[in-house]
Amino acid sequence: MSQALRVVVADDQELVRSGFAMILDAQSDITVVAEAGDGTAAVEAVRRHRPDVALLDIRMPGLDGIEACRAITAGTACRTVMLTTFDADEYVYEALHAGASGFLLKDVRRDDLVHAVRVVAAGESLLAPSVARRLVEAYTRNTPPPSAPPARLDALTARERETLLHLARGLSNAEIAAALVVSEHTVKTHVGNVLAKLGLRDRIQAVICAYETGLISPGRPPEERVRGLGSP
Known part of the structure; x- marks a missing residue:
């Protein structure tokens, strides 16, 4: 039998936190190893228990969920899912930029x-790359891209x-695979x-990187977006 997934749940509202924990703990393949009421406690719980996933409320006292996410993704292998009552694009973008792998509203179904x-x-990733692309476009449209792809991309063939x-x-x-005329196995390698x-x-992080490095410029037709590559 495979080992149960280990989860930390962080939310400053006790009823919400306990409710999510109860739902997850009822699953045979999931164990809630800790609960936290703020971002600092969430980071400490992740470092102590080394869970697979952390559910983080975006708005918490002290260290908020986004900063907690940034600390967790930078220092551990734990993946994060952000929870919020606010269906606003800027929160999604900030959470994804901090390293989150998913985004859920608090009224999510069990x-x-x-x-x-x-x-x-x-x-x-819990959020489809195409959705992330639209969000990144919305928040980078007013930011001029680099005049040329930065040296960071030189590592790529x-x-x-x-x-x-x-x-x-x-x-x-x-x-x-169809666009490059190669096998899916080759694409997975790439x-x-x-x-x-x-x-x-x-x-999702790849989507953000492509826009922030100027590889793609927002607001243009796909065939005109490539910077230094020719048409896709």
């Missing part, structure tokens, strides 16, 4: 909460840059290389 923990623990471009457009592995070379945690 089954969706459990699914989110399993998906994120498996190394996947030409094919890996193409792969990053397609990731930023929200394409699946199958769609990237994606893994891109994430490793650029120090990115997942595909």
